[in-house]
Amino acid sequence: MLRALEIRDMLIIDRLELELRPGLNVLTGETGAGKSILLDSLGFVLGWRGRAELVRQGAEQGEVTAVFDLAPDHPARGVLEEAGLPVSDELILRRVNTRDGRKTAWVNDRRSSGEVLRALSDRLVELHGQHDDRGLLNPRGHRALLDAFAGAEGELAETRSAWSALSRAETALSEAEARLAAARAEEEFLRHAVAELDTLGPEPGEEAALDAARRRMQAAERIRDDIARAHQALEKGAEPAMGDATRWLDGVADSAEGGLEAPLAALERAMTELGEAMAGIETCLDGLSFDASALETTEERLFALRALARKHQVLPEELPSLAETLKARLDALDQGAADLAALTAARKEAARRYDQAAEALSARRRNAASALDAAVTGELAPLKMERAVFATEIGAAPDGPEGRDAVQFTTATNPGAPSGPLNRIASGGELSRFLLALKVALSERDAGVTMIFDEIDRGVGGATADAVGRRLARLAEQGQVLVVTHSPQVAALGAHHWRVEKRVADGATLSTVTPLDPTAREDEIARMLAGDTVTTEARAAARALLAG
Incomplete structure (x- = not known):
């Protein structure tokens, strides 16, 4: 679980300390307030490849520290042992980026490489969005998802x-x-x-x-x-x-x-x-x-x-x-x-x-495929995709260390329409809901991983947004989910809520993150419902959403 994120002098953030918790953590704010900067900074400390220029204007270097709590059987412990790094219940990642582009990383106060950071990242965090190439857009990952379910x-x-x-x-x-x-x-x-x-x-x-x-x-x-x-x-x-x-x-x-x-x-x-x-x-x-x-x-x-x-x-x-x-x-x-x-x-x-x-593995996959199809299909109806057909196709692949099966998720989103690969047939919003249905079906296998959903609810509203939020909340029951959202229905279902906003100080634009108490949270959801002018009706609707 991601317990804390500290950012210094990155883009428009001068200093930020974010204390995260188990369950559904919600980040809201106006477009351009800096929500994506939080994810860029988290990706930086995890070794992800992203923006080249991250250091805040006028600063000599930017720095990000992330603190994770590791369960006794957490797979990240194996990565630490293999790399010869200290292993404990607390994992501290720190990475510095200088003005001239040099990057230096530490893992539990030991110098480390970006390769080790990325290996740890694969066991610590999953990032999903409408253009999720680590989930459904990459067919090579479908077999791994089926194996996890099986x-x-x-x-x-x-x-x-x-x-x-x-x-x-x-x-x-x-x-x-x-x-x-x-x-x-x-x-x-x-x-x-x-x-x-x-x-x-x-x-x-x-x-x-x-x-x-x-x-x-x-x-x-x-x-x-x-x-x-x-x-x-x-x-x-x-x-x-x-x-x-x-x-x-x-x-x-x-x-x-x-x-x-x-x-x-x-x-x-x-x-x-x-x-x-x-x-x-x-x-x-x-x-x-x-x-x-x-x-x-x-x-x-x-x-x-x-x-x-x-x-x-x-x-x-x-x-x-x-x-x-x-x-x-x-x-x-x-x-x-x-x-x-x-x-x-x-x-x-x-x-x-x-x-x-390989035959025993293929048999396990074939037996699990129909169960996975049924589980995903059961989650699609509340997400307003009751007519969509989800199917796991298993074909032949060259022999290799992971067997001889090629796995591909296919769908037909409209009655009578031909089915095809998920990444070709589904739109961005549909792909997000397919992903969410899959993650719910796989929720028992994802314990110990912090799941981050970046505006996965974009383009949906009303009952569909509420269904998305409830499934995110169900995922969070197994551990920790961090959601960046513009949907008041999703935000209202969060266990913990932060608002990201921009301010101008001494002529410089800075981004801040504020934890919201119940009153401030009602104000924020009302703003999300009504826009700049918060009405009495918007406040009443916000209270109704928060009441569930």
């Missing part, structure tokens, strides 16, 4: 779920078919490549190891002969000479009276170092020994790895992972037929579930 929420949820599952199943099947077709196009290549890689059997790190071994063997060929000659020279020359020298010196050492001790010690050390050198050279020679065919085998393996890598345009070290990838693709090809059969079965089952859900 109470088809469960069937709709099941159909949407089944449609999502079917869409996923069809996507999975399509992607699998595409993958399988691509795999089959390269099947010959895959089988040849996998066989070739299996035959070669590349191992991780193998190419680097082979390259290092090859370089060692190539180096060994170049240096082994020189190392062997050095070993031979030491073995045949240095070692025997040093041995002979040691024996000769050792034989005369005693006669040298200690003069040969140092040379003999040095020769002993040299013999030890020479032995270590000989052992090291022998170890190196052993390491450089290899079978001549080993180099050829190593090179053949290395060159085969590199050739296969070039063929597949990868690095040699990537060959093992390439082999695994190609094997997986070949396995997928071999498994593809079985997977495709499973996905086809899943798609068939999803289609069966969708067919079942």
Whole structure:
């Protein structure tokens, strides 16, 4: 329910605070007094697209605040939760429009987007008038109205779920078919490549190891002969000479009276170092020994790895992972037929579930259509349209998340006249009364929504206007209805009444809204009946209307 509306510096409103209540709220006033500005301002704070220039002349910015009370199960709570906004029993919307056109919005004191405002608006407010494109003029909304009357929420949820599952199943099947077709196009290549890689059997790190071994063997060929000659020279020359020298010196050492001790010690050390050198050279020679065919085998393996890598345009070290990838693709090809059969079965089952859900929804709609026709027809007679025929036609539509039915409201407003789409046959005033009849039929489904009717009674008077007012009052019993009206019969049935009027202050035209007490209300209805000059008869008629 809309509890309060505060407007500052919007068009010809400098400051206005409107406290609204449950039931039928009536706004009256002369043409041009500013009633439409209230709706423009409310639409602005709800994110509706409307006038571009809203800021009052001379002001830097305009601002509108709307306060709503939310019941525990109000659908607006879901919008707030999805947007990550605070949720409470009170919803405060505030939106500012600067002189240069920038717009900023807050929801419960959190910055928000116009998209969130519009999502909240769809759950908070319905605006209807003689040119109501959200109700009857748009055939796309007829199905939603029928579903609301039918109470088809469960069937709709099941159909949407089944449609999502079917869409996923069809996507999975399509992607699998595409993958399988691509795999089959390269099947010959895959089988040849996998066989070739299996035959070669590349191992991780193998190419680097082979390259290092090859370089060692190539180096060994170049240096082994020189190392062997050095070993031979030491073995045949240095070692025997040093041995002979040691024996000769050792034989005369005693006669040298200690003069040969140092040379003999040095020769002993040299013999030890020479032995270590000989052992090291022998170890190196052993390491450089290899079978001549080993180099050829190593090179053949290395060159085969590199050739296969070039063929597949990868690095040699990537060959093992390439082999695994190609094997997986070949396995997928071999498994593809079985997977495709499973996905086809899943798609068939999803289609069966969708067919079942969509048919249940269609049945619910067909059963509700005749009841809706009867309910609307029952409301048309008091609205002076007793000869009109209202019918809900259900035809075929492409499958979708909301079923496979196209719903259209049709009418024949005069006996013998052909029926046709409501938006083509009915006049503006007739369309308003059709809408009102529909809203009364749907009143139990609209709890929690503030309904606004903008001069929906235009062009009717007398008993018809009274019937319109009584149906608006019935709608208001379920929650809150706000009516902008020029009809005294409608105004008299309101539970709460405000008068919108213009005044001139300091050369500026401003609009004000005044709540009316019983006396002022009688004066206003008398004015609506009589015009500028309120007569005694008009006052008596006003009292009679207010008395019911």
